[in-house]
Amino acid sequence: MDIFEKIQEDRSQFSPSEQRIADILLDQFDFAVNASIIELAERAEVSPPTVTRFCRRLGCQSFSDFKVRLAKTAFVGVRYLNPEAKSTAPVDVAEDVITKAQNALFMIHRTLDPAVLDKVADRLSRGDMIYAFGSGGNSSMIASELQNRLFRLGSRVTASNDHNMQLMLTAAAQTNDVIVGSSFSGRNEDLARCFALARENGISTIALTQSGTPVAEAAELVIGIDIPEGDNIYRPTSTRFAFLAVIDIVASLVAYRNRKLSTVTLRHIKQQLVEHRDSDDRQVLGD
Known part of the structure; x- marks a missing residue:
């Protein structure tokens, strides 16, 4: 004990x-x-x-x-052991959470490498199949969000948060497929193993993770997300806002590269939503 x-x-x-x-x-x-x-x-x-x-x-x-x-x-x-005392007043908690989220977005905006983003968007826009991998609470959510962003643009994409399934999908992947892995810590050994296998088979790998970590070193392309968290153990991690922003940036770049396919797919989706859920097209697109 x-x-x-x-x-x-x-x-x-x-x-x-x-x-x-x-x-x-x-x-x-x-x-x-x-x-x-x-x-x-x-x-x-x-x-x-x-x-x-x-x-x-x-x-x-x-x-x-x-x-x-x-x-x-x-x-x-x-x-x-002895968490730092914080005000629990709703106004102070709200300010703490929102301020940290804003800081995370500001910091990721300053540190993103446009050249890497361009390469990532190029690989994803040309990939026959995209595999989004992530395990654990946050990274699983990021993998699902990548699938959620890309399928509506016409991309063939699937997400997995199971280590064994990720390994099998990697083994079955083809050379023009792309594997995108999310790891907040960068120490997901199973994800690094998938990346190593994929690279041996000539498959593109993209990591969203901390720079200089095992996962980053195993990937071909790395979008480094290095956000300090602070000492408040009760506040949910603000780093996930940076990950979500990166997903939105990458998805937007893919949409612009595959503009014709993205436009047609988005219109088909919206048509079904208008017919079966909304009275017009002013609502958000299925979110």
């Missing part, structure tokens, strides 16, 4: 001295992870044996074992 999960479960049963030690772990993690047993005891105003007993209560064999487990906690993320 994680040390801090154990502290949360047993906190109500702690003695006053044990609670002081727990407070130091939660509020002064950098000090606690580097402190000796004497330094921790002095800071908590307890004796070293009390610290030892506290460690054993948490399931550690000794103070040394406790320090090893404590150090491992840092790999999970210190910001999750």
Whole structure:
């Protein structure tokens, strides 16, 4: 069990001295992870044996074992131990979310490489079949959104969020097909494997991901999306707004390259919506 999960479960049963030690772990993690047993005891105003007993209560064999487990906690993320206090007033939450979304859009606009966008649009506009891959909550959504944007332009496109299916689709792909993969972390090993296989078979691969990551290195073309997230663990990631903007940019470029096909397909779709759902064509196109 994680040390801090154990502290949360047993906190109500702690003695006053044990609670002081727990407070130091939660509020002064950098000090606690580097402190000796004497330094921790002095800071908590307890004796070293009390610290030892506290460690054993948490399931550690000794103070040394406790320090090893404590150090491992840092790999999970210190910001999750004592999250920064934020205003929960609706007006402040709304401002925080919208401001971060605006920042993400501003930053991606500044960092996009027009030459790469042009190459990506060229590959997609000429692809016989487009495979959109993404796994996990955000990347799955991006893969589905790419399919949603491109099918209405006349492109043959399918999305998959299953690793095994992605691998099989890659193995079955033809040389004039295109594989587009989304990975927010850039550490999706299964996606990188698909890219490597596709490139061995001469199939174009495009990555929407962080620059310099395994997924980026495995792809032929990379649209780097490098947006800092900040320390608010409760706010949904604003990076996804940057990914969505990139999808819209790429889809627009594909539409302009395949203008005749896109126009005909869009008109066919709108005709069906007007006949069966809308009284006129002023509504959004099926969104």
